[in-house]
Amino acid sequence: MNARLLLAGAVAVALLATPLFAGPFWVFVAIEVVVFALYAASFNLLFGFGGMLPFGHAAFFGLGAYSLAVLVKKAAWHALLALAVAPVVCALAAALVAFFCVRLTGIYLGMLSFSFQMLLYTVVYKWYSLTGGDDGLSGVRLEGALGTANGLYYLSLVLVAAMLGFLWLLVGSPFGKALQAAKSNPQKSAAIGVHVALHRAIAFAIAGALAGLAGALFALANQSVFPGWLNWTASAVPIVMTVLGGMHSFVGPVIGAAVYVVLQTVLTGYTEYWALILGVLVIAIVMLMPEGIVGWFARGRRG
Amino acid sequence: MRRIGAKNAMELFYLDWITNPTVLARQFLAGLSNGALLFLVGAGLSLIFGVSRIINFAHGAIYMLGAYFGWTVVGAASKSPLTFAAAVVFSAAATFVAGAVFEMLVLRRIYRSDAAFQLLVTFALVLVLGDAVRLIWGREENSGSLPAGLDGPLRILGVVMPSYRVFLIVVGALVCLALWALLYRTRLGVLIRAATVDREMLKALGVRTDRLFTLVFGLGCGLAGLAGGLSVPIVAVGPGLHSQVLIEAFAVVVIGGMGSFPGTLVGAFLLGQANAFGVLAAPSLAVVLPFLVMTLVLMFRPWGLFGKPE
Amino acid sequence: MAEPILRAADLRKSFGGLAAANGVSFAVERAEFRAIIGPNGAGKSTLFNLLTGFLRPDAGRVILEGRDVTATPPHRLFRQGVSRTFQITSIFTNLSVMENVQIALLSHRARLYRLLRPAAPQLREEARALLELVGLRAGPGLAASALSHGDRKKLELAVSLANQPRVLFLDEPTAGMAANERLEAIRLVRRIADERELTVVFTEHDMQVVFAVADRISVLHQGSIIAEGRPEEVRRSADVQRVYLGGVI
Numbered sequence: 001m002n003a004r005l006l007l008a009g010a011v012a013v014a015l016l017a018t019p020l021f022a023g024p025f026w027v028f029v030a031i032e033v034v035v036f037a038l039y040a041a042s043f044n045l046l047f048g049f050g051g052m053l054p055f056g057h058a059a060f061f062g063l064g065a066y067s068l069a070v071l072v073k074k075a076a077w078h079a080l081l082a083l084a085v086a087p088v089v090c091a092l093a094a095a096l097v098a099f100f101c102v103r104l105t106g107i108y109l110g111m112l113s114f115s116f117q118m119l120l121y122t123v124v125y126k127w128y129s130l131t132g133g134d135d136g137l138s139g140v141r142l143e144g145a146l147g148t149a150n151g152l153y154y155l156s157l158v159l160v161a162a163m164l165g166f167l168w169l170l171v172g173s174p175f176g177k178a179l180q181a182a183k184s185n186p187q188k189s190a191a192i193g194v195h196v197a198l199h200r201a202i203a204f205a206i207a208g209a210l211a212g213l214a215g216a217l218f219a220l221a222n223q224s225v226f227p228g229w230l231n232w233t234a235s236a237v238p239i240v241m242t243v244l245g246g247m248h249s250f251v252g253p254v255i256g257a258a259v260y261v262v263l264q265t266v267l268t269g270y271t272e273y274w275a276l277i278l279g280v281l282v283i284a285i286v287m288l289m290p291e292g293i294v295g296w297f298a299r300g301r302r303g
Numbered sequence: 304m305r306r307i308g309a310k311n312a313m314e315l316f317y318l319d320w321i322t323n324p325t326v327l328a329r330q331f332l333a334g335l336s337n338g339a340l341l342f343l344v345g346a347g348l349s350l351i352f353g354v355s356r357i358i359n360f361a362h363g364a365i366y367m368l369g370a371y372f373g374w375t376v377v378g379a380a381s382k383s384p385l386t387f388a389a390a391v392v393f394s395a396a397a398t399f400v401a402g403a404v405f406e407m408l409v410l411r412r413i414y415r416s417d418a419a420f421q422l423l424v425t426f427a428l429v430l431v432l433g434d435a436v437r438l439i440w441g442r443e444e445n446s447g448s449l450p451a452g453l454d455g456p457l458r459i460l461g462v463v464m465p466s467y468r469v470f471l472i473v474v475g476a477l478v479c480l481a482l483w484a485l486l487y488r489t490r491l492g493v494l495i496r497a498a499t500v501d502r503e504m505l506k507a508l509g510v511r512t513d514r515l516f517t518l519v520f521g522l523g524c525g526l527a528g529l530a531g532g533l534s535v536p537i538v539a540v541g542p543g544l545h546s547q548v549l550i551e552a553f554a555v556v557v558i559g560g561m562g563s564f565p566g567t568l569v570g571a572f573l574l575g576q577a578n579a580f581g582v583l584a585a586p587s588l589a590v591v592l593p594f595l596v597m598t599l600v601l602m603f604r605p606w607g608l609f610g611k612p613e
Numbered sequence: 614m615a616e617p618i619l620r621a622a623d624l625r626k627s628f629g630g631l632a633a634a635n636g637v638s639f640a641v642e643r644a645e646f647r648a649i650i651g652p653n654g655a656g657k658s659t660l661f662n663l664l665t666g667f668l669r670p671d672a673g674r675v676i677l678e679g680r681d682v683t684a685t686p687p688h689r690l691f692r693q694g695v696s697r698t699f700q701i702t703s704i705f706t707n708l709s710v711m712e713n714v715q716i717a718l719l720s721h722r723a724r725l726y727r728l729l730r731p732a733a734p735q736l737r738e739e740a741r742a743l744l745e746l747v748g749l750r751a752g753p754g755l756a757a758s759a760l761s762h763g764d765r766k767k768l769e770l771a772v773s774l775a776n777q778p779r780v781l782f783l784d785e786p787t788a789g790m791a792a793n794e795r796l797e798a799i800r801l802v803r804r805i806a807d808e809r810e811l812t813v814v815f816t817e818h819d820m821q822v823v824f825a826v827a828d829r830i831s832v833l834h835q836g837s838i839i840a841e842g843r844p845e846e847v848r849r850s851a852d853v854q855r856v857y858l859g860g861v862i
Binding site: 053100107110111112114119123233282286 | 356358360417427437554595
């Protein structure tokens with residue numbers, strides 16, 4: 001337990017000190033790590049803890065990014081206000097999708113989430129006057145000290161740490177335990193008074209909001225948004241991160257996100273065939289270490 | 304293509320063609336030929352899902368692979384019908400083998416794992432194939448030419464159609480018949496349909512399910528590859544070819560009912576027609592239509608028009 | 614005579630033309646220990662699911678303590694003092710033994726929508742008491758998936774007692790147990806029921822178990838109740854012997 005605390009402290013110090021020794025490029029990478037950690041953790045609330053597998057979680061990441069971008073660029077809102085509103089938009093959209101999703105089982109839930117994502121993608125792609133279509137929207141800026149690379153990094157770090165803390169409390173709360181109970185045995189959960197559909201819908205809305213916050217932060221970091229963030233291939237990213245890190249642990253997706261982002265950053269510097277390497281890596285993980293990095297270490301420690 | 308941004312609804316909809324029988328017949332046939340290709344891709348996807356419960360996200364990539372295979376055989380210039388026929392057969396056969404090999408090497412080991420793993424490996428295949436075609440064939444978009452004899456116009460239902468479109472309708476119908484015969488008139492078909500309903504029963508009957516799964520995955524991929532080979536003369540064969548096909552195939556299968564053969568046929572027909580007429584009636588909305596319909600079907604009748612609730 | 618605690622009135626349910634419940638009517642008195650028996654396919658599971666809200670009847674009523682609870686969803690019935698177990702032992706294998714009981718207790722106290730306060734320290738003593746009551750000696754911190762079959766049955770019983778039910782439905786409470794464990798298991802339930810004036814409705818295959826503890830027995834055959842009475846009456850019934858018991862006793 002002490003070793004764990006020590007490790008957590010070291011990680012916290014390293015994260016806080018990153019801008020002191022890293023240049024702007026690596027600070028940007030660090031923002032990406034932090035943002036995608038939240039994105040993957042929001043996915044795992046549904047997947048690892050809720051037993052749902054939405055194929056279209058990128059819908060909310062993209063919706064968050066576009067909500068912020070449109071509010072800033074088209075409605076001239078202050079970026080911080082837009083950052084606060086974007087997750088709310090996503091929570092509402094997720095609740096709407098959830099209303100239909102949570103009654104479905106397995107593959108149908110996944111497909112409806114996928115379908116909703118493609119609908120959103122197509123609308124964003126086509127609605128040129130609002131979304132910039134294929135070109136996306138650029139010049140999505142946060143003015144002032146928070147808008148600098150370091151400012152955005154600390155903003156993201158604080159927000160994501162707070163949200164991960166919230167998720168941590170959530171999965172350990174009665175609500176979280178009921179969600180996990182419903183994953184293991186929905187029928188029995190109903191028999192002990194759990195409103196399974198409502199629990200799942202609430203989880204869906206929370207996960208949507210957090211994915212939306214991640215998307216909105218990512219939009220600020222890139223100072224732009226692109227429709228590709230909403231495309232079907234984007235939805236595989238949180239799934240890959242979660243499985244890479246380990247879906248049966250709270251920190252698994254966070255570690256998976258960090259490894260994924262760093263690996264991508266390093267490898268794309270050497271080769272243009274990053275996707276090929278990622279594909280082979282994914283197949284290898286699924287077949288050789290299905291418990292992910294965290295599970296692999298845990299097993300190693302047990303001997 | 305027009306973009307949404309119309310000042311009022313009148314600019315979104317164009318219906319002046321609705322009384323013109325020539326236009327109606329032309330769009331109907333165009334939709335039929337589009338539907339024929341959608342059927343080939345969708346039938347493979349549905350077949351695989353029905354038997355192994357795997358959603359093959361690589362289905363579009365396999366289609367693309369089939370197109371590249373076909374393009375390689377037929378080349379850019381050759382108009383020989385014989386070469387063309389060989390190219391199409393090669394597309395189907397090579398993708399069949401590719402699918403069967405992937406099933407044996409990877410999928411077979413994870414049927415019992417979490418559904419996320421099955422999804423991930425088919426997605427990984429998308430990534431691998433996407434880069435593989437770039438490595439092998441480059442980034443350019445290539446176009447094949449129509450084979451001699453199918454490159455002219457043809458008069459049918461009172462309208463002049465490119466004969467290749469009519470050819471696609473004929474091929475689609477023939478494959479549909481062949482698949483029907485396979486599913487409903489052979490022992491293999493009985494097994495496939497039994498597996499779609501109840502996999503455990505199949506095992507209880509002592510069927511070698513591993514061979515059946517390999518065969519079905521290969522067959523499904525072969526159908527996608529066939530569609531890819533047939534598409535060579537009418538599409539730009541490039542690394543981005545797979546995405547649109549995949550999501551349209553998803554729409555077909557979801558609308559018809561995942562795992563249902565008649566459902567796939569009807570779904571492909573409907574989507575083909577919706578594409579053909581949608582582009583006339585509401586060009587700016589037409590692209591949204593498949594996903595709108597798909598979303599509505601999943602919301603209110605998730606098992607599709609022809610599937611059964613689970 | 615007092616109003617029965619549970620009454621089923623002409624319950625009907627068919628699946629694709631096959632009547633699994635074909636007009637089932639019966640009443641259970643307060644604190645009664647009632648067995649429902651019948652051959653495989655008699656409709657016991659369907660009847661249980663109709664009574665506990667897992668199935669909506671095509672026709673008929675379920676009256677609980679004078680209130681119509683027909684087709685009330687299971688999660689609401691739990692709050693109205695109804696609890697049940699399943700034929701296939703149903704526990705939450707991804708939670709610990711303690712958490713299994715805690716979650717049911719938290720649900721009973723309507724605390725499931727607390728999103729931020731940790732669940733772990735809540736209602737531990739109550740959970741421990743329930744585990745003691747059913748005689749589950751395995752460590753409360755143990756993963757529920759690590760329990761033996763008999764202990765899983767005990768855990769499920771403890772969980773189903775968390776809402777201090779007035780009516781408890783047990784679907785095959787001794788299924789999968791060795792013959793010598795079954796009597797012990799059902800006597801435990803009977804003892805708890807007597808202490809708490811709990812009404813129990815259970816299905817059971819083992820006739821020895823049924824006749825040992827049941828106050829009354831209802832015999833279900835092809836979706837209808839064909840006989841009902843005290844054990845010795847049912848044992849003597851010619852109808853029952855003909856359709857069902859002939860070979861068993």
